[in-house]
Amino acid sequence: MTNNGTRWALLGVTAATAVGVGRAAARRRRRHQPERQDGWYVVRRGVTVDRSRDDVIGFWTDRERLDRALAGWATLEQLDERRWRCVARDRAGGETQWRAEITVEEAGTLRWRVEDGPMPQLGRIELAEAPQGRGTEIRAELRYRSGPVRRLAGLVGGDEPDLALRDALRRVKALIECGQVVDTRNDPSGRSPGQEKATDKVRETLMTGGRA
Amino acid sequence: MRALCWEGVGKLVVRDVPEPRIRAEGDIIVRVRASSVCGSDLHLINGYLPAMREGDILGHEFMGEVVETGPGVRRHRVGDRVVVGSVVACGGCWYCRTEQYSLCDNSNPQPVFTEKLWGHSPAGILGYSHAAGGYAGSHAEYIRVPFGDLGAFAVPDGVPDDSVVFASDAMPTGWMAADFCGLTGGEVVAVWGAGGVGQMAARSAQVLGAERVIMIDRFPDRLATATERIGVETINYAETDVLEALRELTAGRGPDACIEAVGMESHDVGPTYAYDRVKQAARLQTDRPTSVRQAIMACRKGGTVSIVGVYAGLVDKFPLGAAMNKALVLRMGQMHAQRYIPMLLDRLATGEIDPGYLATHPLSLEQGAQGYELFEKKEDGCLRSVLHP
Numbered sequence: 001m002t003n004n005g006t007r008w009a010l011l012g013v014t015a016a017t018a019v020g021v022g023r024a025a026a027r028r029r030r031r032h033q034p035e036r037q038d039g040w041y042v043v044r045r046g047v048t049v050d051r052s053r054d055d056v057i058g059f060w061t062d063r064e065r066l067d068r069a070l071a072g073w074a075t076l077e078q079l080d081e082r083r084w085r086c087v088a089r090d091r092a093g094g095e096t097q098w099r100a101e102i103t104v105e106e107a108g109t110l111r112w113r114v115e116d117g118p119m120p121q122l123g124r125i126e127l128a129e130a131p132q133g134r135g136t137e138i139r140a141e142l143r144y145r146s147g148p149v150r151r152l153a154g155l156v157g158g159d160e161p162d163l164a165l166r167d168a169l170r171r172v173k174a175l176i177e178c179g180q181v182v183d184t185r186n187d188p189s190g191r192s193p194g195q196e197k198a199t200d201k202v203r204e205t206l207m208t209g210g211r212a
Numbered sequence: 213m214r215a216l217c218w219e220g221v222g223k224l225v226v227r228d229v230p231e232p233r234i235r236a237e238g239d240i241i242v243r244v245r246a247s248s249v250c251g252s253d254l255h256l257i258n259g260y261l262p263a264m265r266e267g268d269i270l271g272h273e274f275m276g277e278v279v280e281t282g283p284g285v286r287r288h289r290v291g292d293r294v295v296v297g298s299v300v301a302c303g304g305c306w307y308c309r310t311e312q313y314s315l316c317d318n319s320n321p322q323p324v325f326t327e328k329l330w331g332h333s334p335a336g337i338l339g340y341s342h343a344a345g346g347y348a349g350s351h352a353e354y355i356r357v358p359f360g361d362l363g364a365f366a367v368p369d370g371v372p373d374d375s376v377v378f379a380s381d382a383m384p385t386g387w388m389a390a391d392f393c394g395l396t397g398g399e400v401v402a403v404w405g406a407g408g409v410g411q412m413a414a415r416s417a418q419v420l421g422a423e424r425v426i427m428i429d430r431f432p433d434r435l436a437t438a439t440e441r442i443g444v445e446t447i448n449y450a451e452t453d454v455l456e457a458l459r460e461l462t463a464g465r466g467p468d469a470c471i472e473a474v475g476m477e478s479h480d481v482g483p484t485y486a487y488d489r490v491k492q493a494a495r496l497q498t499d500r501p502t503s504v505r506q507a508i509m510a511c512r513k514g515g516t517v518s519i520v521g522v523y524a525g526l527v528d529k530f531p532l533g534a535a536m537n538k539a540l541v542l543r544m545g546q547m548h549a550q551r552y553i554p555m556l557l558d559r560l561a562t563g564e565i566d567p568g569y570l571a572t573h574p575l576s577l578e579q580g581a582q583g584y585e586l587f588e589k590k591e592d593g594c595l596r597s598v599l600h601p
Contacts, residue, residue, distance in 0.1 A: 050306040134306055174318040178304035180236045182321040182336070182358060187348035190217030190227035191267030199265045199342075206322035206342060 034162065040122070040143040041151065043162045047169040049176050050135040053108055053127050059176045073171070073181075083115075119161060120145045138172065140165060163208055214601065215269045215352035216580035221259040224581040229269065232348060232356035237284030240360030242296060246377040247274035247350040248571070249587045249597045251407055252522040255476055256341050257584065260498065261524050263325055263343035271351030271599070272298035272339040273381035275373060278364070279354065287361045294364040295557070296357050297549025298381045300336040300347065303362040307335075314546035319358070320345040329525065334546060351580055353601045365553050368561040374598050375568035378408065379560060382596075383567055384552040385520050386412025386473070390420050391552075392518035392543035393469035397421035402458055402467040402510060404503040406434040406446075408570045408596050409520060410473035415442045415565050417471070426461060428454055428503075430479065433593045441569055450481055458510045466512035475521030478502040484529075491528055498525030508534050519544035570596045577601040 035042040049056055060066065070076065074088040079099070087097040100121075102112045108127035114120060122143040130137045144161040146154070154160030174181045185203060189196065215229045232241055250273050255261050257270070275295040278288050288294065300320075301313035308316055316335035320326065323333030325343045338357070339349015348355060357363055367376050386409050393401060401417040403410050406429035414425045425444040429435050435446040447457045458467060476499035479485065488500040507517050508531050517540055535542060559565045572595045575583045583597030 048306070050304070050309060170323075173305075174302075178302035178318050178359070180238070182300075182302075182319055182345070183235065184321055184336075184346040184348070186233070186235060187346070187356060188213070188215065188229045188232050188352070189265075189267040189269060189348060190215060190219070190225070190229050191265070195266055199267070199346075202265065202342060203322055203346060206324045206346075208324065 037143070039145060041146055041162075042141065042143050043165065044139070044141045045162075045165050045169055046137055046139045047173045048130050048134055048137050049173050051176055053129060053136045056127055056136045056138065056176060057108065059172070121161060123165075138169060140169060167208060213353035214577055215348075216271065216577060216599070217266075218257060218264050218268045218270055219266055222257060224257065224270070224584060226578050226580060227267075229267075229352070231354050234280060234282045235356065236358060237282045238359045238361060239282040240278050240285055240288055240357045240364060241280040242274075242276040242294060242355050242357055242364070243279045244274050244276040244350050244352060244355055244601050245293075246276070246373040246571075247271045247352075247599045247601065248377050248380075248382070248408075249273075249584055249599070250381060251409065251475060252340075253584070254588055255522060255524065258477070260476060260492075261341050261343060263341040265342060265346075268339075268341065268346075269349040269352050270339050271349035272337055273377060274350035274355070275367060275377045275380060276350075276355075278360075281360065285360050288364060288366070292364075293367045295367055295376050295379045295553065296338070296350075296355075296364045297384065297553055298337055298340070299363075299546060299549045300338060300345065300358055301362055301550055302359055308362075308550075311548060311551040313548040313550045322346055337546070351577065351599055351601070353577075362550055365557060368557055371557075371560055372568060374571040374574060375566065376557070376560060377598060378412070378567035378570055378596075379553055379556050381547070381549070382408040382412050382570065383416075383556045383560075383565065384549050385409045385547040386414075387416040387552050387556060388545070388547040389413040389471045389473060389518045389520040390416035390422075392520075393417065393420075393422075393471065393516050394541075395420045395422055395469065398423045399468040400424045400426070400462050400465075401469045401471060402426045402428060402507070403444075403471045403473060404428045404478075404507055405473035405475075405521065406431065406438045407473065408567070410471070411438055411442060411570065411595075412565070412567060413471045413473050413520065414438060414444050417469075418442065419559070419564060422469075426458065426467065428506075431590050434590070434595065437569070437593075437595065454506055455510050462512070466510055466515065468512055469516045469518060470507035470511045472503050472507045472517065472519045472521050474503040476500060476523050478504075478521070488528065497528045499523045499527045501527035501530060505529065505531055508538075508540065511538065511540055513538045514540070516541040516543060520547065522546075571598045573597040575599055 077085040082101050085099050099115045100112045104110045112123045124141045126139045128137045142165050171181050213231045217227045219225045278292040299314045301308050301316040302318040305317035314335050320333045320336040326333040336345030338347045399422045401422040403414045406427045417425050427438045427444045428447045430450040438444050478500050480502040491497045575597050577599050586594040587597050
């Protein structure tokens with residue numbers, strides 16, 4: 001009887017714990033899921049750049065400076081008044097290309113739409129003055145079509161539009177503020193080529209995503 | 213070139229590695245003439261900061277000679293004798309503009325680890341693990357210094373290498389610790405840890421107006437050196453109850469400011485310390501906050517606790533109630549090298565602050581592992597081993 005009572009009590013406690021943990025995990029997962037609207041994932045990211053709005057716009061519109069800044073990372077080719085072709089190189093040496101239609105709505109606001117690329121995307125960028133003279137807030141909203149499995153695979157593999165957006169904002173901030181994106185991949189070390197390759201994987205993980 | 217590499221927990225080996233190259237317009241390459249061990253390296257060597265990779269080159273406190281400059285470098289030329297701040301700062305972000313260089317937004321190229329751990333990523337640091345950007349360190353013949361115009365400073369003539377090397381880190385860290393205390397003149401300041409940073413903090417507090425400085429440690433030779441070199445009072449915590457002694461020395465008030473220059477591997481005696489060691493060994497807490505607890509408990513009501521010892525993660529039994537109810541000011545952080553170094557070089561040149569005596573063990577690069585062992589075990593009166601590659 002006592003044994004049975006103990007078993008039922010243990011079962012009850014285990015079940016209650018499992019339900020509690022499950023609910024907490026689900027709640028946490030929901031908190032970390034991006035918003036979904038009409039089949040689109042919607043993410044909003046922002047970064048503050050310690051420069052005036054004109055300086056930030058100047059970075060985008062000074063083609064020579066932009067090309068210099070993007071060298072080694074991506075190339076941009078203007079196809080017509082609105083359409084651009086972008087070829088991005090990842091750290092492993094692979095290339096991804098897409099065509100985007102970019103519309104400037106007013107000074108400091110632009111939209112883009114990826115016509116053909118790895119994933120349909122719509123995006124919007126707004127520039128706003130940051131408080132206390134801290135420069136300019138770049139606020140980006142990205143909508144992309146994906147599914148839960150594809151998104152999970154992208155997050156694990158570091159190939160996901162949200163991660164790419166956060167990377168891009170961080171890069172843009174660094175390029176505007178200090179003219180370079182710092183890289184320590186080629187610093188000397190006592191590693192063998194195999195160890196260096198494994199360390200580069202770790203570096204990529206520590207470089208990808210995070211806060212914008 | 214030869215370099216001292218981390219090869220696993222507690223294991224350091226000198227290896228042949230490629231020489232660094234200019235990677236960006238603002239880079240400079242420095243031939244290292246003196247590179248000091250630092251207490252914060254011990255946390256990396258002993259695996260308390262889990263972001264080291266086999267083959268990483270250690271060392272962040274150094275000086276040397278410029279041998280190559282990037283095309284964008286304006287302030288330095290080949291042949292300049294320079295001391296380099298350990299913190300890397302871009303000079304272009306809001307934090308750099310407001311002279312909070314150790315919080316630079318752009319100098320840590322691998323910010324995700326610290327963003328997850330701390331909410332935001334502070335600046336990169338040379339030779340300080342992949343959490344701080346994965347930069348190669350200074351225990352090598354040559355080192356690449358990014359943003360060289362901002363991070364490297366010409367050394368005044370006549371100041372020896374083994375003295376100016378401490379302007380790279382120990383001096384600015386000690387100065388910032390004293391600066392945090394908001395001294396206006398006549399205060400009593402207590403300093404936990406009589407190592408290089410603690411002694412520089414004590415001297416800085418005197419320069420900034422403290423009337424009395426009391427140092428706390430357990431090594432009689434370190435305490436004796438501090439008394440002899442900078443004229444402080446001392447408490448040996450292995451023999452004396454620190455809180456009682458500080459109350460007595462201040463007629464019941466407690467020190468006006470308490471500086472913690474020990475960090476996450478702090479030591480004590482008694483059962484609480486044993487408990488902390490077990491928890492840290494079991495990874496139930498990452499840091500042992502023994503001296504921070506004491507500093508908070510000892511500090512006078514409304515006083516300041518200044519923390520420059522390095523902490524990485526979570527601590528147990530943090531006396532937040534004491535800090536809150538005594539209305540303490542808590543200030544802490546990695547030092548803003550670029551803000552303090554020029555001013556400290558002036559003070560070094562006039563002899564107002566002279567850290568040369570900290571370099572008790574000048575050694576070759578090949579003796580690096582031995583240098584760290586002497587330093588960690590505090591053997592042979594070692595305050596700092598300084599490597600000469």
